Amino acid sequence: MKQYTTPVIIGLVILLLTGCAGMKPTVFVHPEYNFGYVERVAIIPFENLSSDQGAAHRVTRLFMSELLATEAFDVVEPGEVTRSMNNNSVLYPADITQDQIIAMGKELGVQAFIIGTLNESTSIRSGGTATSVVTLVVRMVETDSGQTVWSSTHTEGGRGFWSSLFGTGGKSTSEVTRNCVKRAIKTLVD
Amino acid sequence: MREFTARIITRHKFATALFVAAVMIALPAGETVADSSESDSDITVAVPILANFSGDGQAIKIVLPLLLLRLENCDVVSIRPENLRPTLRKYRIRSMGRMSAEDAHLLQQETGAEYILLGSVNTFETEILSRVSLSFRLVHISTMRIVWAMSDAAVGREFSRAFGVREVLDMEDMAWRVIDRIFTDFDKRRPGLPSKIYATPKAKIAVVPFDNTTGNRFAGEVVSDMVLSGLVQKGFAVVEPGNVNELLVKNHIESRGEIDLPTLAKVYSDFGVDWVVTGSVLQFSQARGESVASQPEFEFGARLIDAATGRIVATYNDARGGNDSETIFGMGRCWSLGQLARKSLKGLIKKVEKENRKYVAHNN
Numbered sequence: 063m064k065q066y067t068t069p070v071i072i073g074l075v076i077l078l079l080t081g082c083a084g085m086k087p088t089v090f091v092h093p094e095y096n097f098g099y100v101e102r103v104a105i106i107p108f109e110n111l112s113s114d115q116g117a118a119h120r121v122t123r124l125f126m127s128e129l130l131a132t133e134a135f136d137v138v139e140p141g142e143v144t145r146s147m148n149n150n151s152v153l154y155p156a157d158i159t160q161d162q163i164i165a166m167g168k169e170l171g172v173q174a175f176i177i178g179t180l181n182e183s184t185s186i187r188s189g190g191t192a193t194s195v196v197t198l199v200v201r202m203v204e205t206d207s208g209q210t211v212w213s214s215t216h217t218e219g220g221r222g223f224w225s226s227l228f229g230t231g232g233k234s235t236s237e238v239t240r241n242c243v244k245r246a247i248k249t250l251v252d
Numbered sequence: 253m254r255e256f257t258a259r260i261i262t263r264h265k266f267a268t269a270l271f272v273a274a275v276m277i278a279l280p281a282g283e284t285v286a287d288s289s290e291s292d293s294d295i296t297v298a299v300p301i302l303a304n305f306s307g308d309g310q311a312i313k314i315v316l317p318l319l320l321l322r323l324e325n326c327d328v329v330s331i332r333p334e335n336l337r338p339t340l341r342k343y344r345i346r347s348m349g350r351m352s353a354e355d356a357h358l359l360q361q362e363t364g365a366e367y368i369l370l371g372s373v374n375t376f377e378t379e380i381l382s383r384v385s386l387s388f389r390l391v392h393i394s395t396m397r398i399v400w401a402m403s404d405a406a407v408g409r410e411f412s413r414a415f416g417v418r419e420v421l422d423m424e425d426m427a428w429r430v431i432d433r434i435f436t437d438f439d440k441r442r443p444g445l446p447s448k449i450y451a452t453p454k455a456k457i458a459v460v461p462f463d464n465t466t467g468n469r470f471a472g473e474v475v476s477d478m479v480l481s482g483l484v485q486k487g488f489a490v491v492e493p494g495n496v497n498e499l500l501v502k503n504h505i506e507s508r509g510e511i512d513l514p515t516l517a518k519v520y521s522d523f524g525v526d527w528v529v530t531g532s533v534l535q536f537s538q539a540r541g542e543s544v545a546s547q548p549e550f551e552f553g554a555r556l557i558d559a560a561t562g563r564i565v566a567t568y569n570d571a572r573g574g575n576d577s578e579t580i581f582g583m584g585r586c587w588s589l590g591q592l593a594r595k596s597l598k599g600l601i602k603k604v605e606k607e608n609r610k611y612v613a614h615n616n
Binding site: 116119120123124126127128130131136137139140141142144145234236237240 | 463465507509510511512513514515516531532534535549551553555557562563564567568569571573
């Protein structure tokens, strides 16, 4: 009987840990694209599909700062992106066409654009505690052909293992958003 | 009110005298040099009405008389807001904590003021906890150079002793304490006194108003002013925001938290700045109660942009809550959003200083 005790305990712990872990990100990386070619990128303001007004704007800014912090790429100043979007009549970032991407790419001197959508940014109340959930879909589009070379969908929750187990307070929305952005970038830069 | 202010004056005159004496004894030789261009005499300062970002209509009525009272202790001849009003009306000058060079020069012509003291009431709250946050800066009108700037904040609880004894609840008292702290710094650095010489030359910076994505209407202005104060305190030459604002308005640019290359080129050519600082305020909320769950929260992101090339040279992000610094039983907890923001912004100022050292080394 004793010989089964240790494996059973280990199995239970693994089950417990994986059961409480967040969803793994869905990642696409173009197998043939040479990312070493990308030196400078521009971030198009993220689209907001969440009910939180202004959340996409916050996430766009956060994404830019976190991307700059990795020192992997040069990022174009957002004011310059806004000007280029106006010049190329891009009203809604979600409706950007391939031609507009190529034209803006030349104008801004970038090799790729980062385009994203904030699908969810909510605070879910469960019992006495509130949990924040953020879902971000982000992709990199290269400016020579307008092709997507990287894409990542990531969901981050505010309740970790211990808070789920003991019902303690989870992470704040801003902490969850930051983690979500960091993990999404990690799939591009690592 | 009169009794209260008289009591304060007596107490603070004595404290100021003691402080000045202590500074004169303690000041190490070689760290400061006398600025021969300015004499140690009274300076004439125009004090226009302060900008009110607090949302409390009573804030200015309480803060302004205390400010004028404190200025009397600083060897300053102040031109009061009521005496400036005819000139402001005549030239249709609106000064909500900002003033363009053109308007400031008109004010100088009419009143003879050498300096202008601009400021804002950032927080003025009596709900549950008494909280005050203020920003001030002194601008030399002829050169439009910001010669001194300071932001400070306090919460009534920080003055209390064990078990909440002597917690300051009276807003007048709170406002006075914050004003006095700010102008104690002014007493040390005011024009006419020996000015600090920095080992590393400092870059010239323009602060483009921060973007605001929070529920607080004025968070962008408040944080921009705090960044400015932090930079001026560290010896950076910062362009008066009124001038930056005037340039943006004249060119029909509603730039907040970002800047395009043509605008950047104008800022570079008009003001000769090395860098532009801008960013976004992502979270700016006060604690709404005394429970642990309710804490002030602050989050921002800022960028340092090379004005000549438009390249982002540095970026800084920080998010923090009042409970982050708590050790045990509420000790070390930060109750004031203003103080939390100041602590958070210190990181940005350090980053700018680091970049400045690199910049100077590179240019040499």
